[in-house]
Amino acid sequence: MNNNNKIFQFKLVLLGEAAVGKSSLVLRFVRGHFLDYQESTIGAAFLAQTVCLNDTTVKFEIWDTAGQERYHTLAPMYYRGAQAAIVVYDIRSEDSFERAIKWVKELQRQGSPNIVIALAGNKLDLAAKRKVETAEAQQYAEENGLLFMETSAKTSQNVNELFVEIAKKLPKTPTTRPGSGRVAIAPIDNGNTGKKNKCCN
């Protein structure tokens, strides 16, 4: 059958220490390019991007957040109501990996109940300076039911794959509605109001 069927819309949030490459990953995924001097995010940026799977279409409403610790208390505004999260660390920094684990824990505790979490070890192109072993991260991800991928926003390695894997894992229930995370006062979860109308019988 044709695949121009329903579009499922999901809110996805990126979390992780500052400068690990969150914005770069989004930019690579959405716009297909990379900046060596990516302006650091002070706030939260919104972008939309659609992933076409074989039988469904998944549209992500992506919220890229500020990683600086001083803004930590504001993060729940953005991960609340998110059905998916990418927690990013820099494979050259153990600290950033530790911070990522803290984010995962916070999401497990306070995020949406069935949130799909992906752990991304970014800057794979700089693997020569690697500090976080793939196996270690892989194991942590497995134990916690996370998707895991090492990525490079610079070379684009595994970037699309990461989003596609998340899209595949997200539940395509008929109630998933294109609820916009961007109404009026956007980041506050709006409880997905509108209801899916089923075909008349």
Next chain:
Amino acid sequence: MGDIQNTDNIESNIDNNNNNNVSLESSSSSQNNNTNTTTTTTTTSVDNLQVGVLSISDQSTPTIETPNQQQQQQQDDNNRGVSNETIKASLDGLKHNSLKTTFPNSTNHQYIDVNTQWITNKLKERESEFTEKRGMSIFLGTWNVNGKKPSESLDPWLKDPSMSLQPDIYAIGFQELDLTAEALLLGDTTRSLPWEQHILNTLQGDYVKLLSKQLVGILLCVYVKKEHKPHIANVQSDIAAVGIMGMMGNKGGVAIRFSFYNTTICILNSHLNAHMDNVLRRNQDMKDISKNIKFINESSTDHSTINIFDHDQLFWIGDLNYRIPLPDNEVKEKIKKKDFYNLFLVDQLNQQMKAGAVFEGFQEPPISFAPTYKYDAGTEEYDSSEKKRTPAWCDRILWKTHKKAENVGILSYKRAELISSDHRPVSASFVIKIKVVIPDSKNRIYQEIVKELDKKENDSMPDANISTNMVDFETIKFMQPISKQLIFENIGQVIARFQFIPKLDETILCKPWLKISPLAGMMIPKEKVTIDLTIYVDNLTSGLFNINNNSTNSTNESMDDILILHLENGKDYFISISGKFQKTCFGNTLDNLVRYPHPIRNNLPIPPEQKKLSIPKELWRIIDYIYYNGLKEEGLFIKSGVTKEMELIRDCLDTAEPFSSISFSIHSMAETLIRFLESLVEPVIPFNMYQQALDASSSPLSCKTLVSHLPSVNYNVFFYLISFLIETLSNQKENDLKPDQLAIIFSTVLLRPSPQSQLSQFPPDATTVKKKADLILHFLISKDLIN
């Protein structure tokens, strides 16, 4: 249900009215008798419809009744020509037949997935890029069987030896398949079963039935080759009756539509009104049927409907009943000579189509066969009855292609020599171009469309630039507002609406000492907006930063906040606010002040176990200064001080610098005293004694009692202050002060309700002002009240 065996004689019944009842009554049960009678009048219409119309319109309008009543009345009305109930019953029959999708009211509110809709439309526009055309064949057949049951082999009609390959689609239509009353009145469709079986036997297992749909005698069946079944979707049917009040189903149309690969096909089988003279009626029938047949638009999410013309390929078959308006013998002569060309020139359908009066845009393959009507059933002779109906091409096959669709290829258009009916069956075969999806291309184009949409959406998001994300106010002094500006610039392509929003689960936008202006606004592209941020720490907010009880370290002077500036449909900007509050003796509690031995500016924590001062040292310094320098000053406490001088005085108080280092007027010091008392987080007469104090104000003794119950520090301050004021009044000659003036001035700062309390109203009412002043006045005039 009893069958009416002799329906094939209906016409002769009419012709020979006497036989009518006899033949019908011979059939069966009494109830059937009843319906039979009515049937005769209504369905005999093959050639005599007007009889039926007239007899029915003689009757009054149908009424709605329950089935029981209806049956009962039918019994009563036995043998009456046509009754209301008959019409009612036939209505029911039709309703039963026409059970189909109820189309939702388009004005109802409903959620419409416009994105999906948009993508679907775009995909449709680019269909040619991801489909390839494949020629497939379709066979269409139409036969008015005049109520006959299958008796001959259908091979000559359905098996076309001229087609090298089997057709991919078969669409077979019948008219007058069922002339029984049950079909007309009760929607009984059992008569179609033997025909359908007969067709299936003829097609021999290579085909599957897609759908069949019946409206009384009009039956349409669609079959496809088994291999195509998985590529068929959205199969729907609908019916439309024409004729008497649009509801007697003996004339009308049945349509079946479906998607065949990526091509939409609609086939309509109709039986239009009869008679040589009824050309306009037939034209109207065609229009009514096309208008009334509707399907759900499955590719849209808004439940809109489509009609028969919204298809790539439309085929219209059936007994269209158009005649040849020439004398019977002339027609027969030309038939003998096979001069079909000249007959066709005057054929009503041909004429009407040429005139644009009906079947606009339709085409018909060239006719090269003899008229298919009317034969003596079972023979090869044209009508030999008294009526001698002129032969006509009643049975036709037309098509119409959608603008963009490619034309069809005609393989054949002919009649078959089956003789059981008074019509000959007609068939046509076409090659049509079917759009077959190339899945990879479709996926690619779908993704392109979706990407384009994403890009447009992202590009149309507002974007702005903020001059800084960090606003440092550095040192903030008590009661001295400081403003900083942010420049917010629309650097996007669209209007940017912005708004400061509260943090999660909060309702306030920022700390109480910060003012933002404007809180919301909008900018057209390239426009800039200046946002003012003002910090102002007053009595109400200074308590947050000054020395306080529980802070062992005194680092609470830092003023921090994060503002969230939200762009509608876009980003959020965080703005960090920072500043350092310069501590001051103003805006503290008496209790903390007496436990703090250092100059406030030293910024040390309250020492533990510190021996309490009897009154705050700053208060002592102020009063001491006035005592030595200003008691005789005229207008003391009445004239106002100079703001700048008061700021200097405050600095001296907070740093323990001597007043001698600065110059100022005594009135600035006097006002500092009042402001100091006013700034106390809790006044000298504490909030919880406010009401008591008002109540006591009428009696000096009650006031004395009240004051004696003050906490010790408060008592000390009160005592000290009152003693000082009394001293001031003893210089009345010079300073011209009146006790009631002083009482009013000091009562407002010594005695005030908690800002949270309901008692705090501004301006206070006159009685309250008087009561407060009275309380202080008692102490100022009865010097022995305090001791």
